[in-house]
Amino acid sequence: MSQRTATALLAILTLAVTLGPIHGGAQQAQNDEIVRRAKSKVQPGYPELARKMNIAGTVKIEVVVAPNGTVKDARVVGGHPVLAGAALDAAKKWRFEPSGGESSGVLEFKFEPR
Numbered sequence: 001m002s003q004r005t006a007t008a009l010l011a012i013l014t015l016a017v018t019l020g021p022i023h024g025g026a027q028q029a030q031n032d033e034i035v036r037r038a039k040s041k042v043q044p045g046y047p048e049l050a051r052k053m054n055i056a057g058t059v060k061i062e063v064v065v066a067p068n069g070t071v072k073d074a075r076v077v078g079g080h081p082v083l084a085g086a087a088l089d090a091a092k093k094w095r096f097e098p099s100g101g102e103s104s105g106v107l108e109f110k111f112e113p114r
Helices: 003-031 048-053 081-092
Strands: 038-040 057-065 071-078 103-111
Touching (some): 071 081
16 A cells, blocks of 8 residues: 555545544434424325335424424434425424524324325
8 A cells, every 4th residue: 555545544534533423413413302382283194105005104304493483494304205205294384382592303203004
């Protein structure tokens, strides 16, 4: 192995070790529950494709709630892709009690074929 290759490999490994803890902290945020009480909850519709495929499961949506109680941002953090769109649409329609600042957390939607 040449000295140039060894130096490049050492630089990459050092960068990977340095950035490792950043990702660990980001995953921890997914376990946060929303402290604010929901004023209105919208249940997702069961997608027709999921019904045909007999898909069941839980979809997790991370939401950021604005001070006025509306959902400012939402993104899928886990669950079956066929179910995720319906859960995301429903989560964006939820309303929470007003608060002095933004809050965030994870909502879980359970889907069962009927």
